[in-house]
Amino acid sequence: MARHRRLSDLPEFLQSSPFLPVGNISDSFTTTQASQPKPTLAQIIRSKRFRTIITLAIFVLTLLILPSKLQAYHPLTRLGLSGPKCYFSPPITIPEIPEEVDWTEFAYSQYATTTDYLCNSLMIFETLHRLGSKADRILLYPSTLLTSTENSIVGYLLDKAQAEFNVKLISIKEQRKSNVIKIWASSYTKLLAFNQTQYSRIIHLDSDSTLLSSLDELFFLPPAPIVVPKAYWLPTPKLSSHIMLLTPSPKTFAKIQEEIEKATKGIYDMEIINSLFGSTCSILPHQAYALLTGEFRSPDPEHKAFLDPSTMKWDPDRVMKEATFVHFSDYPFPKPWQETSAEEQEWAVPECVVDDQEGNVDCRARNIWIALYKDFKARRKVYSPVLSVVC
Numbered sequence: 001m002a003r004h005r006r007l008s009d010l011p012e013f014l015q016s017s018p019f020l021p022v023g024n025i026s027d028s029f030t031t032t033q034a035s036q037p038k039p040t041l042a043q044i045i046r047s048k049r050f051r052t053i054i055t056l057a058i059f060v061l062t063l064l065i066l067p068s069k070l071q072a073y074h075p076l077t078r079l080g081l082s083g084p085k086c087y088f089s090p091p092i093t094i095p096e097i098p099e100e101v102d103w104t105e106f107a108y109s110q111y112a113t114t115t116d117y118l119c120n121s122l123m124i125f126e127t128l129h130r131l132g133s134k135a136d137r138i139l140l141y142p143s144t145l146l147t148s149t150e151n152s153i154v155g156y157l158l159d160k161a162q163a164e165f166n167v168k169l170i171s172i173k174e175q176r177k178s179n180v181i182k183i184w185a186s187s188y189t190k191l192l193a194f195n196q197t198q199y200s201r202i203i204h205l206d207s208d209s210t211l212l213s214s215l216d217e218l219f220f221l222p223p224a225p226i227v228v229p230k231a232y233w234l235p236t237p238k239l240s241s242h243i244m245l246l247t248p249s250p251k252t253f254a255k256i257q258e259e260i261e262k263a264t265k266g267i268y269d270m271e272i273i274n275s276l277f278g279s280t281c282s283i284l285p286h287q288a289y290a291l292l293t294g295e296f297r298s299p300d301p302e303h304k305a306f307l308d309p310s311t312m313k314w315d316p317d318r319v320m321k322e323a324t325f326v327h328f329s330d331y332p333f334p335k336p337w338q339e340t341s342a343e344e345q346e347w348a349v350p351e352c353v354v355d356d357q358e359g360n361v362d363c364r365a366r367n368i369w370i371a372l373y374k375d376f377k378a379r380r381k382v383y384s385p386v387l388s389v390v391c
C-alpha cells in the first residue's frame with residue numbers, strides 16, 4: 001500500500017523508476033571488489049556482473065530516450081499500481097435483448113438536486129418513454145427540493161414525471177459535502193443508485209445529455225460490478241461516470257458511503273468510481289455510448305482519442321448515426337439550458353473543415369454541434385396552464 005501510494009504520487013514516471021537498480025548493484029560491486037585482488041579491465045568486461053550492469057544501463061537509457069512513448073503506454077496503470085487497470089480491457093460486446101424478460105428488475109436512474117436538473121431529468125424520462133424503453137424509471141430527489149422557493153414548479157414536474165412518463169419517485173437525503181467545490185458538491189448523490197437494491201441492475205445517465213435511443217440492451221451484459229466508458233478525452237487513463245450500468249448491492253454501497261465520508265477537495269463521484277472499481281469494471285464502448293459534444297470541436301483532424309485512425313476514419317455523420325447517448329461537454333462553454341452571449345457562441349462553435357485536395361468545405365461537424373444544442377433547448381421547454389413557463 002505504501003509502495004502503491006508513493007509510485008502513484010510521482011509526477012514523472014522515470015524520476016525514481018522502480019527499475020533503476022543503482023543503489024543495490026553498485027554497493028555489492030564495491031564490496032566484492034575489496035575482498036578480491038584487483039581484476040584487469042578484460043576480466044571486468046567479461047564478468048557477468050558487468051554485463052548485467054550494461055544491460056540495465058541500456059534498459060534505463062531506453063526508458064529515458066522514449067519517455068513520451070512509454071508514458072503514453074501507462075505501464076503503472078496496466079500493472080495495477082496506479083489508476084484503473086480495467087481501462088485497458090477491450091470494450092464489451094453489446095448483447096441482444098432476450099425474449100423473456102422480467103423488466104421490473106431493471107431501472108434507469110436520474111437524480112435531481114435543483115429545479116434545473118429536474119427539468120433535464122424529465123427530458124431523459126420523456127425520451128425513454130417516447131422510445132418505448134421497457135425498464136423501470138426512478139428519480140432520486142431530496143425532499144428539501146419540495147420545500148424550496150420553487151416548490152410549486154418542483155411539485156408540477158414531479159407529478160408530470162409520475163403521470164406522463166411512469167417515473168417512480170424516491171425521496172432521498174442529498175449527499176452533499178461542504179469541504180469541496182460547490183458546483184460538484186452534490187455529485188455524490190448519483191451514487192445513491194447503488195442503494196436501490198430492489199433492482200438487480202441500474203443505468204445511470206447524467207441528465208445534461210441527449211439520449212438518442214433506448215439502452216435496454218445494456219441490462220443483459222455479462223455480470224460486472226460496474227460497466228462504464230473510458231474518459232477517452234483525458235490524457236491519463238480514467239473511467240467516466242456520466243453513464244454507468246451498475247449493480248446495486250449493500251456491500252458496495254457501504255464502501256461508497258465510506259468513500260463519500262472520506263472525500264475532500266478533488267474527490268468527486270468520478271474519482272470514487274475510479275478508486276473503487278478500477279480493477280473490476282467492464283468497459284462500455286464510448287463511440288456508441290459516451291460521445292461528448294466537444295468531440296465535434298476537437299482540433300485533432302484524426303480524432304485519435306475517440307477512435308483508432310488505423311481502422312476508422314473520422315466521419316461526423318457516421319459517428320452521430322452510431323451514437324445512442326451524447327453528453328454536453330464543451331467547458332467552459334455553458335450547458336445548453338444556460339444563456340450564452342454571441343461571443344461565447346462564436347468561441348465555441350466548431351469551424352468548417354477545408355479539404356486540402358479538393359478545396360471542399362465540410363461543415364458537418366459544425367452543423368451537428370449546433371443542431372444538438374438547438375434540439376436540447378427546444379425540447380427542454382415545459383409550460384403549465386397555471387404556472388406558464390416551468391422549464
Ligand SMILES: *[C@@H]1O[C@H](CO)[C@@H](O)[C@H](O)[C@H]1NC(C)=O
Pocket residue numbers: 172173192195
Ligand atoms: C439506503 O436504502 C435504505 C433502504 O431503502 C434506506 O433506509 C437508507 O436510508 C438509504 N441510505 C441512504 C444514504 O440514502
